[in-house]
Amino acid sequence: MDWSALRLSLELSFWTMIVLLPIGIWLGRRLAWSQFRGKSMAEALLALPLVLPPTVLGFYLLVALGARSPIGQAYEALFDQQLSFSFAGLLIASIVFNLPFAIQPMQRAFEAIPQEVREAARCCGMPSWRILLRIELPLAWPGILSAMVLTFAHTLGEFGVVLMVGGSIPGETRTIAIAIYDRVQAFDDSAAASMSAVLLLISLFAISLSYMATARLGKGRHNV
Amino acid sequence: MSDGLHVHLHQETPIPLAAKLHCAAGEVLALVGPSGSGKSTLLRTIAGLYEAREGRIVCGKHLWFDSSAQVNVATAKRRIGMVFQQFALFPHLSALENIAEAMLQYPKAERLARAQTWLERVHLKGLAHRLPRQLSGGQQQRVAVARALAREPEVLLLDEPFSAVDRSTRESLYQELRELRTELKMPVLLVTHDIDEATLLADRMSILDEGRTLQTDTPDKLLQAPNSHKVARLMGMRNIYTGKILAQEGSHTLIDWVGTPLKVGRQNNFTSGSAITWAMPTSGVLLMPSRNRSSDTLDNTIDVQVQLMLALGEQYRISVQHKDQTLTMNVPRHIAQRYQLEVGQHLQVRLRGETIHLMPSN
Numbered sequence: 001m002d003w004s005a006l007r008l009s010l011e012l013s014f015w016t017m018i019v020l021l022p023i024g025i026w027l028g029r030r031l032a033w034s035q036f037r038g039k040s041m042a043e044a045l046l047a048l049p050l051v052l053p054p055t056v057l058g059f060y061l062l063v064a065l066g067a068r069s070p071i072g073q074a075y076e077a078l079f080d081q082q083l084s085f086s087f088a089g090l091l092i093a094s095i096v097f098n099l100p101f102a103i104q105p106m107q108r109a110f111e112a113i114p115q116e117v118r119e120a121a122r123c124c125g126m127p128s129w130r131i132l133l134r135i136e137l138p139l140a141w142p143g144i145l146s147a148m149v150l151t152f153a154h155t156l157g158e159f160g161v162v163l164m165v166g167g168s169i170p171g172e173t174r175t176i177a178i179a180i181y182d183r184v185q186a187f188d189d190s191a192a193a194s195m196s197a198v199l200l201l202i203s204l205f206a207i208s209l210s211y212m213a214t215a216r217l218g219k220g221r222h223n224v
Numbered sequence: 225m226s227d228g229l230h231v232h233l234h235q236e237t238p239i240p241l242a243a244k245l246h247c248a249a250g251e252v253l254a255l256v257g258p259s260g261s262g263k264s265t266l267l268r269t270i271a272g273l274y275e276a277r278e279g280r281i282v283c284g285k286h287l288w289f290d291s292s293a294q295v296n297v298a299t300a301k302r303r304i305g306m307v308f309q310q311f312a313l314f315p316h317l318s319a320l321e322n323i324a325e326a327m328l329q330y331p332k333a334e335r336l337a338r339a340q341t342w343l344e345r346v347h348l349k350g351l352a353h354r355l356p357r358q359l360s361g362g363q364q365q366r367v368a369v370a371r372a373l374a375r376e377p378e379v380l381l382l383d384e385p386f387s388a389v390d391r392s393t394r395e396s397l398y399q400e401l402r403e404l405r406t407e408l409k410m411p412v413l414l415v416t417h418d419i420d421e422a423t424l425l426a427d428r429m430s431i432l433d434e435g436r437t438l439q440t441d442t443p444d445k446l447l448q449a450p451n452s453h454k455v456a457r458l459m460g461m462r463n464i465y466t467g468k469i470l471a472q473e474g475s476h477t478l479i480d481w482v483g484t485p486l487k488v489g490r491q492n493n494f495t496s497g498s499a500i501t502w503a504m505p506t507s508g509v510l511l512m513p514s515r516n517r518s519s520d521t522l523d524n525t526i527d528v529q530v531q532l533m534l535a536l537g538e539q540y541r542i543s544v545q546h547k548d549q550t551l552t553m554n555v556p557r558h559i560a561q562r563y564q565l566e567v568g569q570h571l572q573v574r575l576r577g578e579t580i581h582l583m584p585s586n
Contacts, residue, residue, distance in 0.1 A: 114310070114312065116308045116309075116310060116312035117312050117313075117314060117315070119271075119273050119299075119306075119308070119312065120306065120308060120312035120313070120314070120371075121314070121325070122272075122273070122298075122299040122300050123271060123273075123299060123300075123304055123305070123306040123372075123375070124300075124325050124326040124328075124371065124375060125300045125301075125303070125326065125328060125329075125375060126300060126325060126328065127300060128300075130328070134325070135314055138316050139315070139316060
């Protein structure tokens with residue numbers, strides 16, 4: 001059992017989830033309620049990681065974050081270390097390929113709040129921050145929770161993009177999915193089996209939570 | 225300009241609006257029109273939920289919207305109480321919390337105490353902790369009204385507030401609103417497509433069509449003297465016809481209707497020979513008394529044939545034909561039985577000339 005790989009995977013999943021939470025709420029609300037030019041294109045771009053092969057996405061991310069890219073060079077100038085094949089690079093890649101998993105459930109949840117309910121809040125004299133905290137987030141929370149769990153579980157199991165962008169540096173970029181692959185390559189079936197079982201249990205738990213939240217959201221819709 | 229609500233709006237697109245109205249403090253003004261006539265848009269504009277291209281909205285001493293001065297006060301800063309068609313209660317908050325949210329200017333404990341008082345005022349004592357889905361339609365409507373009034377609004381906006389409840393609940397809610405309105409000191413705007421509802425609840429009505437205010441007056445005035453064919457039609461009048469002025473004679477005006485001369489109450493603003501539209505309420509068409517002929521000089525006796533009889537509760541709505549024109553009259557059930565009315569029957573009816581209103585031709 002590669003505990004450092006498991007810890008790294010959990011850390012990567014946790015931080016991806018944390019960074020995507022405000023981004024998802026902001027973009028989800030905007031996409032749910034605003035009409036703007038290029039909205040369909042924006043939605044298509046955000047959904048792209050769902051259909052693109054992980055190796056293709058990983059390749060472009062590697063190019064975008066590599067030492068010769070403007071982003072890579074800027075990061076190196078600031079922090080004196082390479083962005084690709086680092087945890088920070090892995091985190092950026094993870095955020096990008098999780099965008100649809102975070103934003104789409106949140107967008108659906110915000111769309112389910114009737115326009116009249118949001119308008120009623122404004123008519124009550126509630127300031128925007130209070131409408132967000134008191135009305136929108138409580139009504140959308142099952143969708144937000146679902147998005148967070150999906151993001152967490154998806155990051156935990158991602159293989160292709162992580163391998164392309166991070167390689168397999170122990171303690172830095174070797175996640176549990178990659179560690180399992182390495183163990184199988186080394187014919188260490190028992191280690192691969194125990195790590196797979198842990199991943200299976202965590203994923204099952206997370207996805208069950210997501211389904212429970214979604215079921216509650218569906219029920220909530222009937223009642224709105 | 226400091227009293228009540230003054231609204232003047234104009235735009236061509238995307239939704240045409242040409243509205244001018246005033247609602248005094250304590251007055252109920254109904255905005256009446258068919259679906260798509262812009263009445264809800266007008267209400268949303270007053271609430272600041274929709275921005276018109278041109279116009280001005282002043283409520284009391286406050287300027288809420290002025291396109292020329294680029295003033296557009298945010299909805300949350302306008303003191304409005306709004307009751308939405310589907311009530312728009314916050315589904316995850318209790319009845320009490322729904323009302324308390326409209327009183328953020330008070331500390332939390334005071335908010336809840338005041339909300340409790342409001343619940344009692346709308347006869348919902350004991351239901352404070354129910355969620356909206358645990359309340360009936362009528363109870364939800366009462367919470368919505370209490371929430372709107374708890375805002376201590378400068379104007380109360382009611383957007384078809386009775387359309388989502390059943391008929392019997394509606395009747396009792398009408399009564400409650402009539403009682404409540406004696407205490408209301410602010411202008412009240414009621415959007416409805418139901419003429420009867422507007423007649424029952426409003427002091428004045430503004431008839432809207434395609435975003436335009438066509439005529440604003442008391443319900444009686446609008447029924448007796450619509451200023452155009454369109455207003456007459458929107459007021460639900462069924463007897464609307466075209467004709468020609470024959471002469472102005474003494475106390476009456478003589479008109480020609482498909483070759484039949486009719487005496488109507490004198491209306492001086494038409495000259496002989498001019499084409500007109502005339503309208504008459506269904507109550508202006510009466511069956512001839514079986515024995516006594518009327519002595520009223522403005523009664524016009526005409527021959528008709530019964531075309532259609534519709535039983536509507538206690539009365540019949542009867543369509544009768546005179547030449548190629550159809551007249552509608554309402555006859556109490558027992559009268560219809562006494563006259564043994566039936567489809568195809570020939571009879572005489574009288575048109576009460578004093579109820580005939582003349583309008584310019586289209």
